[in-house]
Amino acid sequence: MKLSTTWMAKAQKRSPLQKAATKQWFWLAVFGLSLASLLSFSGGRLLADADTLWHIAAGEWIISNHAVPMTDPFSFSFRGEKWITHEWLAEVILAIGYAWLGWAGPVLVAALAAGLTLTMLLRFLLRYIEPLHAAAGVALAFLTLAQHLLARPHTLAWPLLVVWASPLVLARERGERPSPWLLVVMLVWANLHASFLLGIVLASALAFEAVLMDGKPVQAAKAWAPFLALTVLMGLMTPNGMDGLFFVFHVSNMPYALSIISEWQPPEFRLFQPIVLWLVFLLFGALYFGFRLPATRIAMVFGLVYLALTSVRYAELPGLLAPLLLLPSVAPQLRAAIRPEVKLLPSLQRLRATTLLCTILVLCSAAFLAHGINRDDGPTFPTNAVRAAKAAGGSGPVFNSYNFGGYLIFSGIAPVIDGRADLYGDNFVRRYMEAYSGNGEVLEALIADYKITWAVLEPSSPAAAVINGFPGWKKVHEDAVAVAYVRDK
Structure with a gap:
C-alpha cells in the first residue's frame, strides 16, 4: 500500500509536458x-516476391555455419564465386522469424x-x-x-x-x-x-x-x-x-x-x-x-x-x-x-473505446498469425512440378525460370539462376535470357556447358516450347504454375 501511494504521489507531480509526452507515446x-x-x-x-525464399535460406545458412558466406553456396552455375552478402543481418532476422513462426x-x-x-x-x-x-x-x-x-x-x-x-x-x-x-x-x-x-x-x-x-x-x-x-x-x-x-x-x-x-x-x-x-x-x-x-x-x-x-x-x-x-x-x-483545425478533445469513453479496438485488432492479428500462413503454392512455388521431376529421376543441374530460383534454393536445389543478379553479372544474365527467350542454339549450348539434366519453367516460357522439341527430353508435369522436363540419361 505504501508503494502504491508513493507511485501515485510521483505521478501527480509530473509536469503537464511530461504527461503530454506520455500520452503522445501511448x-x-x-x-x-x-x-x-x-x-x-x-x-x-x-x-509474393520470390527473393524472400533465398533470403531466408541465406539466413539459415549463416545461422547453421556461424559465418557470413563470402562465396556463393547455392547455385551450381556460380558456386564458389565471390558473393557480396550485403543483407546478411536482415536475412538472419527473416530466418529466425521463419524458424519461430513459419x-x-x-x-x-x-x-x-x-x-x-x-x-x-x-x-x-x-x-x-x-x-x-x-x-x-x-x-x-x-x-x-x-x-x-x-x-x-x-x-x-x-x-x-x-x-x-x-x-x-x-x-x-x-x-x-x-x-x-x-x-x-x-x-x-x-x-x-x-x-x-x-x-x-x-x-x-x-x-x-x-x-x-x-x-x-x-x-x-x-x-x-x-x-x-x-x-x-x-x-x-x-x-x-x-x-x-x-x-x-x-x-x-x-x-x-x-x-x-x-x-x-x-x-x-x-x-x-x-x-x-x-x-x-x-x-x-x-x-x-x-x-x-x-x-x-x-x-x-x-x-x-x-x-x-x-x-x-x-x-x-x-x-x-x-x-x-x-x-x-x-x-x-x-x-x-491554414486555419488551425478544430481539435475535438477526446472523452474518456472515446479513449477507452479506441484502446479496446486496438487491443481487439492486435489479438485478431495474433490469432491469424498463430493459425499459420500456407505458402505451398503460388506463382513462385513450383512445388508439384519439382516433386514430379524428382520422381521421374530429375537430379543434378536444372534449367529454371528466374522466378523459381528462390524456391529451388529454399528447397535445397541448386538453380542455374535466381534473384541475385549482382552475383551472376550482366554477361551471364544476358546469355540466360537469350536461352529463356527461345534461342535454341544458346539454350542447347547452356545445357551442354553446365550438363543440365532437367528443367522447371513457367508454362508460358519460350524455352519450354524449345526444350519440348529437344530429343531425349520428356515432359513429366504441367500445371498452371510450372512445367517440368527430364532428360533421358
Whole structure:
C-alpha cells in the first residue's frame, strides 16, 4: 500500500509536458501496433516476391555455419564465386522469424518494420503540424511504400532510414552537431541493407548545407566532419568491407540486368502510380500556398524524386524523406495559411473505446498469425512440378525460370539462376535470357556447358516450347504454375 501511494504521489507531480509526452507515446504505440496488425492480415501479399525464399535460406545458412558466406553456396552455375552478402543481418532476422513462426514470422517482421517506420514518421510530423495534416502526410507516405512492401531486407531498413534522417534534420534546425548515437544506427544499417549509402549521402548533404548556410563555415565543418568520417567508418564495419560500401555502384554497372528486372524499371505511368499522387499534393501545396524553401532542401527533394522516377524500387524515398526535409521550413508557412483545425478533445469513453479496438485488432492479428500462413503454392512455388521431376529421376543441374530460383534454393536445389543478379553479372544474365527467350542454339549450348539434366519453367516460357522439341527430353508435369522436363540419361 505504501508503494502504491508513493507511485501515485510521483505521478501527480509530473509536469503537464511530461504527461503530454506520455500520452503522445501511448497513442503512437496504439497507432503503430494497429497498423502492423492490419498489415499482417495481408500475409500472402508480403510473401509474393520470390527473393524472400533465398533470403531466408541465406539466413539459415549463416545461422547453421556461424559465418557470413563470402562465396556463393547455392547455385551450381556460380558456386564458389565471390558473393557480396550485403543483407546478411536482415536475412538472419527473416530466418529466425521463419524458424519461430513459419511463414507468419517473415510477415510479422515486415509488418512491424512498416508500422514502426510510419509511427516514427508521424512522431516527427507532429512536432510541426496538426494531427490531421500529419496523418495525411503519413497516408501519402504509406501509398508510396505500399507497392514495395514485402518481407525482404529493404523493408527492415525503412525504420532505420527514418530514425537516421529525423535526428539529422533536427540537429540542423537547432544548429547542433549530430548525436554520436546515430553511429550505432549506421552500423546496424550497413549490415542490414545496401541503402545505408543513402544515409551517408543524406548526412553529407546536410553537412554541406550547414557549412554553406550557417554563417560560420569553419565551425560547422568542425562539427560535422568528425561525424561524417565516423559514419563512413561504420559503413565499412561489415563482413564485406569496401565491397559492401561500393555494392550499389557494382549493381549500377549492370545495365542489361537492370533493364529486365521489374523493380529496377521506371514507373509505368499508364497505370496508377502512387508517386504521381504524392507529386500532385507536393506541387499543389507549393503553387497554391507559395512555399519558400532553402535551395539546398529543394535540391535534396529533387534528387529523391529523380530516384523515384528512374526506378520503382525507390518509390518510397520521397514519401519517407521529403516530409522530414521540408517540414521545418514549410510548417510555419502552412500554419499561417491554414486555419488551425478544430481539435475535438477526446472523452474518456472515446479513449477507452479506441484502446479496446486496438487491443481487439492486435489479438485478431495474433490469432491469424498463430493459425499459420500456407505458402505451398503460388506463382513462385513450383512445388508439384519439382516433386514430379524428382520422381521421374530429375537430379543434378536444372534449367529454371528466374522466378523459381528462390524456391529451388529454399528447397535445397541448386538453380542455374535466381534473384541475385549482382552475383551472376550482366554477361551471364544476358546469355540466360537469350536461352529463356527461345534461342535454341544458346539454350542447347547452356545445357551442354553446365550438363543440365532437367528443367522447371513457367508454362508460358519460350524455352519450354524449345526444350519440348529437344530429343531425349520428356515432359513429366504441367500445371498452371510450372512445367517440368527430364532428360533421358
